[in-house]
Amino acid sequence: MEIGNFFNLLKKYRTVLIIIPLVAVITSFFLVKNLPDNYQSHAEIATGIVDASSHLLDQDPTTNVQEQQVYREFSNLMAIMKLKKLIDQVSYSLMIHDLSDPYPFRKQSKELLELRPYEKDNVLAIFKKKFATLQPLSVYDKNENSLIGLLRSMKYDERNIVKDLLIYREESSDFISVSFNSENPQLSAFVVNTLCKQFIDYYTQSVKQNESNAVNFLSNLLDTKRKALSEKTSELQQYKIQNGVLNLDEQSKAIFSQIMTYSDRKLQAEKDVISNQGAIDAIVQKFSPDERKYVESITNKYNQAIISTQDQLHILEDQYVRSGFNNKYKESLDSLQQQLSNQINLTSDKYITNPLVSKEDQVKQKLGLEISRDLAKYSVKSINDELTNLNAKFSRLVPFDAKVKTLYFDIDIAGKEYLDVLNKYNETNLRSSISIKLVQIEMAQPDVAQPSKKMLLIILSGMGSLFACLFWLFVLFYIDDTIKSPTELVNKTQLPLLGYLNKISGENLDLRKLWDVEHREKMKTFKELLRSIRFEIDQELKGEKILAITSIEPGEGKTLLAISLAYSYSMINKRVLLIDGNFNNATISNTAQPQVYLEDYFKNSQFGKSELSSSNTTVLGNRGGDVTLLEIGSEAFVKSKFDELRTKYDIVIIDTAPLTALNKSKEWLLFANKTIAVFEANRKINNIQKQHITYLKGLENKFAGWVLNKTEYDQKKEKHS
Structure with missing residues (x-):
């Protein structure tokens, strides 16, 4: 498709392109005139x-x-x-x-x-x-x-x-x-x-x-969390009261400190027992049996007093240990120890020693060491009892500590939940008080009228209708597959072109008056194009004389071309024979009323032979009917008759039937030197017509070319553009 063809289409429908937008503008004017x-x-x-x-x-x-x-x-x-x-x-x-x-x-x-x-x-x-x-x-x-x-x-x-x-x-x-x-x-x-x-x-x-619902929900949740926290705290307090637990950490530290103190005292007492016993054994080894007997007999009455004081000292020592070494027992212990020391000194003063060996100091030292040993032994027993008691107390604190820690953990969780809800409640409460x-x-106020859009609507209606028309024409142009120009015909058929003829205005043309003086101006362009076609035909014939004119479909204008060519050749003083070979539609015969009919001329019989006149333009008609050329005469006879016609006429033009008539058209083409085909413009080439085009291609050199008829194509304007 060429853009020039589209502009030709616009030119053809220029009246529509003017009237429709104009009607749309006028209609829009009356429609919007009374709009408020x-x-x-x-x-x-x-x-x-x-x-x-x-x-x-x-x-x-x-x-x-x-x-x-x-x-x-x-x-x-x-x-x-x-x-x-x-x-x-x-x-x-x-x-x-x-x-x-x-x-x-x-x-x-x-x-x-x-x-x-x-x-x-x-x-x-x-x-x-x-x-x-x-x-x-x-x-x-x-x-x-x-x-x-x-x-x-x-x-x-x-x-x-x-x-x-x-x-x-x-x-x-x-x-x-x-x-x-x-x-x-x-x-x-x-x-x-x-x-x-x-x-x-x-x-x-x-x-x-929504905010009220959120605040109420968080408030109720906050009360629930506060109540849960209070219950956990109360449970911890009741547990401590029921089990006498004040501060497990401090209590455990105090008991552990006492255990360490008693352990140190126990170690010290055990050391004192061992050291005192060793010293006593060393002193005892220095006394002979007789000396020990003498000393023990003299000091027996003083030992009873010492033993009594030792018993009192043991009882007081036990109380001192059980009290956790309370200082209030310290003075009594010091007083008894002083009393015991005096009794020991009194015993040593009453010693009656052997004049041979003086043992006064050893006896005194031995008695003191025995008292210290006995005190240390008794202290170890009291310390062990107290350590057992302290360990039992410490062991008893372990389950209390586990339970208390569990309660503290629950309280910590409940406290965190309470604080989270409290923070969320405070935040929501704050946002609800200062929300968007x-x-x-x-405020909206009555205002003046908006600028009128009436003129804009009128202009838009005109432009819209114009655009719609252009679009509609473009669609028609785009989907149009008809042949409008000679170039398109050549491109789609791949066959040569002799020329084209313009469309003659008017209906039901009278072929007898077509070349009269009154139609001279109307036929001027047609004549010029016809002369061009005549020249091209002469170039193709190259001295030959038999020319067949056919078409693919009936009504494409081959009869008009045949008559026009015959008239054109007669104008240059050529003897022309025009044969009406279309038995189905004998238009030429009906118009010219010939004296000789081809049924008589080509009939292979010795009776009734017809002779043609030797005038410049002669018409050989037919009577019509369901008959073909070779049914009238044999091929050899028809050929001899054509040889005879070549001697009498300068050009023989045969108007055949269209190719859709099959053999009725093709029998004439057997005897033609050249064949031309007429194609009507603004028609498509369908699949059936493609078969006839293939047949024309098979004629090879015998096919002279196409003549595009009824076209609006203007070669002068095309060259000018």
Whole structure:
């Protein structure tokens, strides 16, 4: 497809391209002439979402607000504002106003005018009730469904309101803009202000209810956690009281310290026993049996007093150990030890020694060591008893410690849960007191009419219709597979072209008058193109004289071409024979009324032979009917007759049947020197026609070329462009 062909198509339909947009413009003018003016009212709502002054207490200053979160919050607010229940509130308000106010926003609809006064009162009461309870109208209720029809008749229903309602965020600001367009400035302002008020009330109530529910839930949870913490603390206290536990850590440290002290005293006492016994044994070894007997007999009465004092000292020592070495027993112990020392000294003074050996010091030392040994032995026993008692106390503290630690752990968990809930409660309580508060900072006011768009609509209608026409023509051009120019015919058939003929205007052309003077101007271009075709035919014939003219389909113009060529050749003083070989449609025969018919001329018989005149232009007609050339005469006879015709005429033109007539056309082509085919412009080549084109290709050199007929193609304009 060439762009030039598209412009030719536009030129062809230029009248349509002018009339349709013009009609659209005129129609649009009358349609928009009576359109009412448009009034827009605008309001602003401050949300506090991105306003830093609204988050001084409930937001960490180091935390940046995520843009995605801000976008979601604004989207949520605008979605709430478009809820059907809020739009219904606006609808109810409009109906209440128009039913109760003497100056309604719109004229009452036909449905509303048909209501009686008491019915209007009932309708008004229902709308007020629905408005107060924030309830929708039910389509399943007959009365309420009729009210929905009233809303639609007044164009106060949700669909009509949302259509002219615009809700958006002002760029990256903290404000939500609400706009409404209508034919009444008071109506526009009323809708915007009512919607903003209902939205703020509904959102505030919803937020407060949610915050109240959250605070109450956290308060109840806080009481539960506080009670659990108190129960765990009370359980620990009762356990300590019941088991006499004050401070396990301090008690265990004190008992352990006492154990270590007694262990040290025990080690020291054991050392004293061993050392004193060793010293006593060493002294005893120094006495002979006679000396020991003498000493023991003299000191026996003093030993009884020493033993008594030792018993008292043992009892006091035991009390001193059991008291944990209390200092109040220290003075008594020192007093008894002093008394014991005096008794030992008295015993040593009464010693009667052997005059040969003086043993006074050894005896005194021995007695002192024995007393110290006995005291140390008794101390070890008392210390062991006390260590056993202390270890038992320490062991008894172990299960107490495990239980107390478990209780402390439970208290710690309960305390953390309580603090977490307390922090959440305080945070929620703080946010609920300073939560986002929507404020309508700019009230909608009746404004002047918007700039008229009537002229714009008229222009758009004209441009739209023009574009639609252009688009429609382009679609037709794009899907058009017909052949319009000689170049397309050559490209699609791959066969040569002799020329083309323009389309002759008018219907039912009379071939007898086509070349008259009155048609001379109309045929001027046709004649020029025909002369060109005649020249090309002469170049192809190269002295030969038999030319067959055919076509693929009937009605493509081969008969007109045959007649025109015959006339053209006669104009250059050539003797021309025009044979009407189309038995199915003998147009030439019916027009020319020939004197000789080919059924007679080519009949292979010695009777009734016909002779042709030798005038410049002769027509050999046919009587028509279901007959073929070779049925009239044999091939050899027909060939001899054509040889005879070559001697009489300069050019023999055969108008054959179309190729769709099969052998009726092909029999004529057997005797032609050259064959030309006529193809009508603006036709497609289908699969059946491709078979006939293949046949023409099989003629090879005998096929002279195509003649494209009835075309609007203009070679001069193409060269000029």
